[in-house]
Amino acid sequence: MSKFKKGKSGDLPAISTASLPDIVFMLLFFFMVATVMRDSSLMIENVLPSADQVEKLKKDRTAFIYAGKPSSSFSQLGTEPVIQFNDAIISVEEVQASVLAAQAELVEELQPKFVVGLKVDKNTHAGLVSDIKQELRQANTLKVMYIANARAEQ
DSSP, rough: OSSSSSOOSSSOOOOOOHHHHHHHHHHHHHHHOOOOOOOOOBBBOOOOOOOSSOOOOGGGGGEEEEEEBOOOOOGGGGGOOOEETTTEEEEEGHHHHHHHHHHTTTTGGGGGGEEEEEOTTTTOOOOHHHHHHHHHHHOOOEEEEEEEEOOOOO
């Protein structure tokens, strides 16, 4: 004469998956917002010099030219400093055409504000930088910025 009946065999109830799509989309949205996509992968060693006054560039109107010795994974390029534009190693003679092509890809109102950023390894010879600057002058790309790391306060 018991007042309480024993329940079923003690099975656990099924887990509700109703909120699972919400959680998945929330994680997807978080990673889409928080992830930074790389513009290009470096094929050269690039240790930037330090500077006292550093200013941030707007990336919507900037193209970067990298110069330095090839990294260890690209040792087939030799040991002399090379020029990298986007994801390609180019010669000094190809700088003008590459920069003009990058400028032509911009929206028309940003083309006059086009800036070239030089990310040159601190151990690269000044002659290569001078050759790059001559090619930029011939392309009439006169807005050139040298990219450097901010010097640590002492």
